[in-house]
Amino acid sequence: MWNNLPSDLLSNVFSYLPPHSLARAMVTCRHWHDCGRSTTSRHQHPPWFVALPTRTRNLCFVHNPIESTWHLLGLKHVPSLTRPVSTIPGHGLILFKSTGSVPVQLSVCDPFTGRFRHLPQLQKPRTNPAVGVIEVCPSRCKIYVAGGMSEAESGGAASYEPTLEMFDSRSDNWTIIGSMPVEFAVRLTVWTPNESVYSRGVLYWMTSARAYSIMGFDMSSNKWKELNVPMGDTLEFAAMVPRDGKLAVIGGTHDGNVLVWELGEDDKWNVIERMPAELGKRFVGGSTKCVGIEGGVCLYKEIAKEMVMWRRDGNHKNKWEWYSIEGCNQISGKRLENYPIKGLFLHPNLACSSSFF
Numbered sequence: 009m010w011n012n013l014p015s016d017l018l019s020n021v022f023s024y025l026p027p028h029s030l031a032r033a034m035v036t037c038r039h040w041h042d043c044g045r046s047t048t049s050r051h052q053h054p055p056w057f058v059a060l061p062t063r064t065r066n067l068c069f070v071h072n073p074i075e076s077t078w079h080l081l082g083l084k085h086v087p088s089l090t091r092p093v094s095t096i097p098g099h100g101l102i103l104f105k106s107t108g109s110v111p112v113q114l115s116v117c118d119p120f121t122g123r124f125r126h127l128p129q130l131q132k133p134r135t136n137p138a139v140g141v142i143e144v145c146p147s148r149c150k151i152y153v154a155g156g157m158s159e160a161e162s163g164g165a166a167s168y169e170p171t172l173e174m175f176d177s178r179s180d181n182w183t184i185i186g187s188m189p190v191e192f193a194v195r196l197t198v199w200t201p202n203e204s205v206y207s208r209g210v211l212y213w214m215t216s217a218r219a220y221s222i223m224g225f226d227m228s229s230n231k232w233k234e235l236n237v238p239m240g241d242t243l244e245f246a247a248m249v250p251r252d253g254k255l256a257v258i259g260g261t262h263d264g265n266v267l268v269w270e271l272g273e274d275d276k277w278n279v280i281e282r283m284p285a286e287l288g289k290r291f292v293g294g295s296t297k298c299v300g301i302e303g304g305v306c307l308y309k310e311i312a313k314e315m316v317m318w319r320r321d322g323n324h325k326n327k328w329e330w331y332s333i334e335g336c337n338q339i340s341g342k343r344l345e346n347y348p349i350k351g352l353f354l355h356p357n358l359a360c361s362s363s364f365f
Contacts, residue, residue, distance in 0.1 A: 018043045026053045026074050027100075027356035031120070054319060055301050055355050058102065058119065059311050059336065060092050061347035068102075068119045069311060069336050069349075073319075078336040085124035086117055092350050093139045093202045096149050097301055100357035101364065103151070105202075109135060112156065114175075116364050120356055123365050127151070127175060131182045133159050134169045138196040140204030140211045151175040152204075152211060154188060154225070155196035168193040172225060177364060186230045192223055203299065205248045207255040207271070212248060220246045220259075238269045238277040244292050249300025256280070258298055258305060258318075264289035266307075268318075284330055287316050301353035312337040312346040 022030055022044055034044035059069040065088045068081040090104040093114075100120065106113040111133035117124045130153060137156030143149045151174070158169040170193045173184045199215040200223075206212070210224040210233075219241035224233050237246055237257055246259035251270060257277070260266040266283035283291075291307050298307050305318040312335040321327040337344055 015039075015043050027056070027120075028072055028074070031356075053355065055097065055304050055353040057306050057315070057317075058095065058352040058354060059308075059349040060102075060352070061311065062091075062350055064347060069339075070119065071333065071336070076333065078339060080339045081119050082122070083117060083119060083124075085122055086115075090115065092352060094141055094204065095301075095352045095354040096141055096143065096151075097354045098143050098146055098357060099149060099364065100354055102352065102354070103139070103141065105139060111135060111159065112137060112153070114139070114151065114153075118365075125365055128181055131173050131184050132169055132171055136197055137169070138200040138204070138213050139202050140206070140213065142206045142211065148176070148178050150177070152225075154213070155193035155200075157197060168197055186225075188225075188232055192232055192234075196223065203248065205250045205255050205300075207250060207253060210255075212255055214246065214248050214257075218243070222248065222255075222257075235271070235275060238279075239267075245296045245298065247298035247300065249298070249305050250302050251300075252302070256300075258300070258307075260288060260292035260296065262292065264292045266292060281318070281328070283316070283318070287330060287332065290314070291316055295348065297351060299351045299353060304353060306351055306353070308335075308349065308351045310346050311335055311349045312344065 030044055034041045054073040057071040061067050066083045066086060068083050070079050070081060089107050091107055093103045093105050095102050101116045101118055104115045112135055114127045115125060134156030137153040140152040141149060152172060154172045156169045157166045168190055170188050170190045171184055172186050172188055173182050175182050195215055196213060199217050200213045201216045204211055204213050209227050212222050212224040214220060214222050220237035222235040222237060242261060243259035244262050246257060249256050249258055255271040257269045266288040267279055268281035269277040270280045272278055295309050296307060303320045306315055308315040314332050314335055316332050318328055318330050321329050
């Protein structure tokens with residue numbers, strides 16, 4: 009029966025499979041492989057957590073939330089002088105940028121297939137700009153770079169680059185779309201760890217030094233604005249996360265109190281959630297980091313240590329729950345070293361990533 013199914017019908021069936029099951033189905037035969045390549049997921053599966061060691065290159069640990077298992081992937085095609093910036097979640101891609109004093113080079117990699125590609129060179133050569141991502145639709149995304157250090161003129165000193173430019177995956181090129189205050193360029197270059205959140209027409213970045221603050225670029229007006237972070241001068245850690253299309257901030261104080269604020273219509277912050285006290289006391293302090301995606305947030309420290317998830321309940325759209333997961337300390341029975349990591353979220357998608365390659 010399966011051999012006689014039309015390709016479009018088989019692709020529809022495949023669209024309801026979670027990523028790991030789709031991958032298994034695609035190795036069955038050429039027909040199933042071709043159908044799987046053209047499949048776009050229609051059922052919202054929980055995002056996968058990706059852990060990239062910050063000191064050991066070419067390794068990638070991924071957590072399957074459906075089976076609660078860890079897997080080790082190799083990133084042999086990713087150059088050593090790069091570091092992860094963020095993900096393009098719906099496309100299943102990790103976005104990297106080059107390190108060092110040379111003009112920045114951005115690249116994308118599908119960790120599940122190993123496909124890797126450098127993006128075209130920027131219009132303005134710059135080092136260490138802030139990077140942001142907006143997913144327009146399943147087949148299109150836009151990547152933004154803001155600030156950074158421009159190359160020195162002959163005999164002169166390097167300066168901050170007060171411009172913003174955008175890469176469109178549809179046209180496959182960069183365009184300068186506006187200017188920015190020099191003081192914003194300085195802060196985005198020096199104090200921004202690159203995670204961005206897009207909400208209601210504004211692309212936001214947060215500074216990484218206390219007191220925390222947020223800078224946003226309004227797409228409709230081409231204007232910049234600044235927001236204070238609630239309790240920004242007292243938080244031990246803070247991070248922006250998207251939640252139901254709105255901008256949220258999660259942060260923790262030295263006494264283990266972890267709160268979530270949501271930005272209201274009038275640019276005022278409202279407390280919407282508190283982490284259970286028994287979890288908060290274990291996660292505030294030290295090297296606590298946080299990353300978020302629509303539908304999920306993770307607090308983490310190192311690859312082998314316990315992590316805390318805050319995720320939408322699959323059976324109740326408006327209900328979110330806190331729970332802990334074990335870190336990755338062994339794979340296939342082999343014990344692993346503990347690593348400091350950069351955590352990211354993505355939805356494995358074997359079809360959407362093809363728009364980049």
